[in-house]
Amino acid sequence: MRAIFSNPTHTDGSADGTTGGFRPSRRQFLIATGGAGLGLMIGGALPGLGRAEAAAGEAAENLINPFVIIRPDDTVAVLSKHLDMGQGTAHGLTTLVAEELDARWEQMSPEFAPADASKYNNTAFGQVQGTGGSTAIANSFTQYREAGAMARAMLVAAAAEAWGVPAGEVTVDDGTIAHAASGKSAGFGAMAAAAAAMSPPSSVTLKDPSQFRYIGKATTRLDVKPKTEGAPIFALDHAPEGVLVAAIARPPKFGATVRGFDASEAEKINGVVRVLQIPAGIAVVAKSTWPAFKGRDALKIDWDESKAETRGTKELRAEYAALLDQPGKVFQSDGDSEGALAGAARVIEGTFEFPFLAHAPMEPHDVTIHFDGEMAEVWTGSQLQTVDQMVAAGTLGIEAAQVRINTLWAGGSFGRRAIYDSHIVGEAAQLAKAWGTPQPLKIQWSREDDIKGGYYRPAYMHKVRAGLDTEGNIVGWHHRIVGQSIVAGTAFEPGMVHDGIDHTSVEGVAGNSYRIPNFQGELHTVTVGVPPLWWRSVGSTHTAFVMETMLDDLAAAAGRDPVEFRLALLPEGSREAGVLKLAAEKAGWGDPVPEGKARGVAVHKSFGSYVAQVADVTLGEGDAYKVDRIVCAVDCGVAVNPDNIAAQMEGGIGYGLGHAIRNKITLTDGAVDQTNFDTYEPMRIDDMPFVETHIVPSAEAPTGVGEPGTPPAAPAVSNAIFAGRGVRWRTLPFTDNRGGAA
Amino acid sequence: MAFEITVNGEKRTVDADADTPLLWALRDELGLKGTKFGCGIAACGACTVYIDGYPSRSCVTPIDSLGEAEVTTIDALSGKAADAVRQAWVDLQVPQCGYCQSGQIMAAAALLSETPKPSDADIDAAMSGNVCRCATYHRIRQAIHHAAETMEG
Numbered sequence: 091m092r093a094i095f096s097n098p099t100h101t102d103g104s105a106d107g108t109t110g111g112f113r114p115s116r117r118q119f120l121i122a123t124g125g126a127g128l129g130l131m132i133g134g135a136l137p138g139l140g141r142a143e144a145a146a147g148e149a150a151e152n153l154i155n156p157f158v159i160i161r162p163d164d165t166v167a168v169l170s171k172h173l174d175m176g177q178g179t180a181h182g183l184t185t186l187v188a189e190e191l192d193a194r195w196e197q198m199s200p201e202f203a204p205a206d207a208s209k210y211n212n213t214a215f216g217q218v219q220g221t222g223g224s225t226a227i228a229n230s231f232t233q234y235r236e237a238g239a240m241a242r243a244m245l246v247a248a249a250a251e252a253w254g255v256p257a258g259e260v261t262v263d264d265g266t267i268a269h270a271a272s273g274k275s276a277g278f279g280a281m282a283a284a285a286a287a288m289s290p291p292s293s294v295t296l297k298d299p300s301q302f303r304y305i306g307k308a309t310t311r312l313d314v315k316p317k318t319e320g321a322p323i324f325a326l327d328h329a330p331e332g333v334l335v336a337a338i339a340r341p342p343k344f345g346a347t348v349r350g351f352d353a354s355e356a357e358k359i360n361g362v363v364r365v366l367q368i369p370a371g372i373a374v375v376a377k378s379t380w381p382a383f384k385g386r387d388a389l390k391i392d393w394d395e396s397k398a399e400t401r402g403t404k405e406l407r408a409e410y411a412a413l414l415d416q417p418g419k420v421f422q423s424d425g426d427s428e429g430a431l432a433g434a435a436r437v438i439e440g441t442f443e444f445p446f447l448a449h450a451p452m453e454p455h456d457v458t459i460h461f462d463g464e465m466a467e468v469w470t471g472s473q474l475q476t477v478d479q480m481v482a483a484g485t486l487g488i489e490a491a492q493v494r495i496n497t498l499w500a501g502g503s504f505g506r507r508a509i510y511d512s513h514i515v516g517e518a519a520q521l522a523k524a525w526g527t528p529q530p531l532k533i534q535w536s537r538e539d540d541i542k543g544g545y546y547r548p549a550y551m552h553k554v555r556a557g558l559d560t561e562g563n564i565v566g567w568h569h570r571i572v573g574q575s576i577v578a579g580t581a582f583e584p585g586m587v588h589d590g591i592d593h594t595s596v597e598g599v600a601g602n603s604y605r606i607p608n609f610q611g612e613l614h615t616v617t618v619g620v621p622p623l624w625w626r627s628v629g630s631t632h633t634a635f636v637m638e639t640m641l642d643d644l645a646a647a648a649g650r651d652p653v654e655f656r657l658a659l660l661p662e663g664s665r666e667a668g669v670l671k672l673a674a675e676k677a678g679w680g681d682p683v684p685e686g687k688a689r690g691v692a693v694h695k696s697f698g699s700y701v702a703q704v705a706d707v708t709l710g711e712g713d714a715y716k717v718d719r720i721v722c723a724v725d726c727g728v729a730v731n732p733d734n735i736a737a738q739m740e741g742g743i744g745y746g747l748g749h750a751i752r753n754k755i756t757l758t759d760g761a762v763d764q765t766n767f768d769t770y771e772p773m774r775i776d777d778m779p780f781v782e783t784h785i786v787p788s789a790e791a792p793t794g795v796g797e798p799g800t801p802p803a804a805p806a807v808s809n810a811i812f813a814g815r816g817v818r819w820r821t822l823p824f825t826d827n828r829g830g831a832a
Numbered sequence: 833m834a835f836e837i838t839v840n841g842e843k844r845t846v847d848a849d850a851d852t853p854l855l856w857a858l859r860d861e862l863g864l865k866g867t868k869f870g871c872g873i874a875a876c877g878a879c880t881v882y883i884d885g886y887p888s889r890s891c892v893t894p895i896d897s898l899g900e901a902e903v904t905t906i907d908a909l910s911g912k913a914a915d916a917v918r919q920a921w922v923d924l925q926v927p928q929c930g931y932c933q934s935g936q937i938m939a940a941a942a943l944l945s946e947t948p949k950p951s952d953a954d955i956d957a958a959m960s961g962n963v964c965r966c967a968t969y970h971r972i973r974q975a976i977h978h979a980a981e982t983m984e985g
Contacts, residue, residue, distance in 0.1 A: 175929055176927075176928030176929025176930065176931075176966045177928065178928070241905070308925075310922065310925070311925055311927075313927075313930065314921065314925055314926070314927050314930075315918075315922055316921050316930075317927040317930030317933050318917075318918045318921045318922065318933060319866065319906065319907075319918070320865065320866020320867065320868075320905070320906035320907055320934040320952075321866075322865035324868075325933060326865075326868060326869060326931075327865040329860075335860075360849050361848075361849070378848075378849070378856060378860035378861070379856050379859070379869075380849070380852045380853065380856040380859055380860070381849070383850075383872075384849075444864075449929075450965060451929070451965055452868075452870055452876070452878060452929060452931040452932045452963070452964070452965045452966075453868070453870075453929070453931045454869065454870070499929070499930070500933025501868070501927060501929050501930070501932075502929045502931060502965045502966060503929075504965070536872060537870065537871040537872055537873070537876075538872075693956075704953075715973055723974075732871065733925055734925075737925065737928060737971070740967065740968070740970045740971070741928055741966045741968065742968045743967070744967020744969060744970075745965070745966075745967055747967075748967075761903075766871055766872070766873050766875060767871045767873070767875035767876050767963060768873060768875050771875075772876075772965055773961045773963075773966075773967055773969070774960045774961075774963060774969075775955070775956050775959045775960050775962070775969040775972060776956040776957075776960045776971065778967060778969035778970055779970075780970065781970045
C-alpha cells in the first residue's frame with residue numbers, strides 16, 4: 091500500500107497542459123483506495139496518518155475520540171471531517187455531538203479534522219475523505235451522534251470513578267456532570283483527561299428524537315460572529331513567518347505549454363524574488379502578493395498551442411447540434427418511444443442549450459505549502475483531503491502520510507474545490523519541489539485566474555420530443571443529451587461511469603419519478619479540451635431545467651394546470667408530490683395572478699432531497715422581467731437545523747438564478763472570453779427575490795441540502811415567463827434567448 | 833519606497849511601490865487581514881474600507897493616492913451602526929462562507945449611518961456593489977431592516 095508512489099515521476103494521465111505534473115492515474119487511485127467502485131468511490135484502506143491528535147497538534151489527554159476533543163477549559167472541539175465552505179456542515183456536525191453529549195452550546199467549538207482517511211473518510215465515498223454530493227450530514231448523522239454519546243459515557247465513567255459513586259447515578263446536563271445524592275458536580279474539562287484514558291464503551295444508546303434539544307432547533311452558528319469581524323480564518327489569511335507569494339502564468343488556451351519565456355522584466359519588479367518554470371506554467375515568486383501579480387503581468391511567454399483546444403463556443407455548438415440528430419448511447423429505454431411518438435396526436439419538441447459555467451467562489455484559490463524535504467504541510471480550503479494529500483505526495487516523491495493537510499474555512503466552493511486531480515494543491519507541490527529548499531510558499535490566484543481557469547460546468551445540449559394523445563396524456567418521450575463527461579479519465583470514472591454513461595451527464599433525466607411510458611434516453615459524450623467539473627447540483631443544473639420546462643409545455647398543450655399535470659404523473663404519496671403540494675399551497679397556486687405578473691413551478695429530486703419552487707415574476711417591457719418571490723418546499727428527511735436548511739435553499743436559489751439570468755463562459759478559438767466579475771457578473775442583491783422556505787416534517791434519515799435548492803429555480807422562472815407571455819426560453823442564460831424566442 | 837498612511841487612527845509606514853493597492857498594503861504589509869480580496873477591479877466589494885468615512889474599494893486604491901486620508905477597516909470598525917449591523921448579522925444568521933461579509937458589513941454600516949431607515953430600494957442601491965456568491969442577499973436585506981429597528985430602539 092505504501093509503495094504506490096514509489097515512482098513519483100510516473101505521470102500517467104497527466105499529459106494535460108492545464109495542470110501538468112502529477113495526477114493520480116485511475117490505476118494508482120484504485121490501488122490506494124482498494125479498487126471497488128461504489129457511488130463516488132471505493133473501499134479499502136489508505137495509508138493512515140497515525141493518531142489524529144498528532145496531526146491536530148492536540149494533547150492526547152484532551153482527545154476523547156477522533157471527533158471530540160475536550161480541553162481543560164471545558165471547550166468541546168468537534169473535528170469536522172468535512173470542509174465548511176459556507177454550507178454549515180461544521181455547525182451541523184457540532185450540533186450532533188452537542189446533542190448526545192448534553193453539552194452547553196456556548197462551550198462548543200467547530201474545528202477541522204486533519205487529513206486521515208482511516209478515521210475521517212466520507213462513508214458515502216468509501217475510504218476517501220472529502221465533501222460533496224450533499225452527503226456531509228447524511229454520512230455523519232449516526233457517526234457524530236455516537237461520538238458525542240461515547241464521549242458522554244466516558245465522562246460519566248470518569249466522574250463515577252473519581253467520586254466513588256455508581257455510574258448509573260451520574261447525570262449530564264447542559265455541560266455539567268453531577269451526582270445528586272452526594273452533591274458533587276464538575277465541568278467536562280475537569281474529567282476530560284480521565285475520560286480520554288478510558289476504553290470507549292462497546293455500544294451506546296442514542297437519544298430518542300423526542301429528547302432532542304439541539305437537533306431540529308435553530309442553534310446559533312458559532313462561525314457567524316467571527317465572520318462579522320473579518321476574522322483571519324481563510325487560506326487567504328494564512329501567512330506563516332517569511333512566506334513568499336507566487337502568481338502563476340497558466341496557458342491562455344487549455345492544453346497549451348510553455349515553449350520559452352523571458353522573465354527579465356518581471357525580475358526587475360521590486361519585490362520579485364525568483365521566476366521559475368513548473369509544469370503548471372511560469373511562477374513568479376515575490377515577497378508579497380502585489381509584486382507577484384505585477385511580475386506575472388511583465389512576463390513574456392511563448393506558448394506552444396499545438397496540443398491546445400482551439401475550438402470556440404461557435405464550433406462546439408455546431409458539433410453538439412449535429413449530434414442531437416444522431417442516435418446516441420442509450421441510458422434508459424422503456425417501451426417503444428419512436429412508435430409512441432409516431433402515433434401521438436401531438437408532439438412537442440424542444441432544443442436546449444447550456445453554456446460552460448465558472449463556479450467563481452468569493453475566495454479566489456489560495457494555498458500555502460511548506461516542504462522541508464521530508465514532511466509537507468499544506469493549508470487550504472481542502473474539499474477532497476485524501477486526493478489533495480495523494481497528489482501532493484506524488485508530486486513531491488513522498489508518501490501520503492508525510493503530507494499534513496490543514497483544512498481551513500473556505501470562501502465558497504460550489505464544487506470548485508472538490509477537484510479530481512487536485513490541481514490547486516498539485517501546483518503548490520510543484521512549486522515547493524522546484525524551489526528546492528525549505529520555504530513557506532503561497533500560491534495566490536487572481537479572479538482572472540479563476541474565471542479563465544477551466545474546471546467548468548460543461549456545456550450541454552438537449553433535444554426532447556414528447557408526445558400527447560388526444561386526451562392530453564403523455565404517450566412517449568425521446569430525450570437526447572450531448573456534453574462532456576465530468577469524470578471520464580479521472581479516478582472517479584470507475585465509480586461513476588457505467589456502460590459508457592457518466593451518471594452526472596444524465597442524472598435527473600435518468601431515474602426521474604414521472605410515470606412516463608415509452609421513454610428513451612440517449613447520450614453523446616464528447617471530448618473537449620476544457621477541463622470540466624461538478625457545479626452545485628451537477629447534472630441537475632441542466633436536466634431539471636429540461637424536464638421541468640418540457641412538462642410545462644406539455645401541460646399547456648394538454649390544457650392542464652402545471653401542478654395538477656405533474657401530480658397526475660407522480661406516484662401517489664411520493665415525496666415529490668409532497669413538496670409540490672406544499673409549495674403550491676404556500677404560494678397560493680391557483681389564486682389569480684395580478685396583471686403584469688406571472689407564476690411558474692418546478693419540482694426536482696437531487697441528492698436524495700426533494701425540492702419544489704414556485705416563482706412569482708413581474709414582466710416588464712419587451713423581454714424584461716424581475717423575479718419577485720420564490721416559495722420553496724423541501725423534504726430532506728430529519729431537519730437537523732431548520733434555519734440552515736432555509737439558508738441553503740436561499741443560497742441555492744440565488745446560485746441557480748445567477749446562471750439563469752446572465753452567467754456563461756464562452757470561448758473564441760479556445761480562449762475564454764470572460765475575465766472577471768465585469769464580464770461574468772454574479773447575481774447581485776437587486777437580482778435576488780424574496781425567498782420563503784417550508785420544510786416537510788419527516789422522520790426519514792437526513793439527506794443533503796447544499797445542492798438541491800439550485801435545480802428548480804431556473805425552470806420555475808422560465809415557466810413563469812412562459813405562463814405570462816407564452817414565450818419559451820430554452821437556452822441558458824435567458825439573455826441568450828432575447829429577440830429570438832418564440 | 834515608504835509611505836505614511838493613516839489606518840484605524842494610527843499612522844503606519846508602508847514600504848511598497850506607489851501603485852500598490854491599499855488592499856495588499858493592509859493585508860501583506862500591515863497584517864490587517866479583515867479586508868478580503870475578491871476581484872481586484874472594484875466589481876465585488878469584498879475589499880471595502882472607509883476612506884475619510886466613505887466606503888471605497890481598497891483593491892483599486894493605490895497607496896500613493898491616500899495622502900492624509902483616514903482609512904478605516906473592518907478590523908477596527910465600531911460605532912452604533914456597526915454594532916447594530918453585526919448584531920443583526922448574528923441574529924439573522926446572515927453569513928454562509930462569510931468571505932464577502934467584511935465588505936457587506938462595511939457597506940451596510942455606512943448605509944445606516946447615512947440613512948437610518950432605508951427602504952428595500954435604498955438597500956439594493958447601497959449594497960448592489962457587494963457580491964455574495966452564497967447569495968445571502970435575502971438575509972442581508974432583512975438584517976439591515978432589523979439593524980435599523982434596533983438602532984431606533
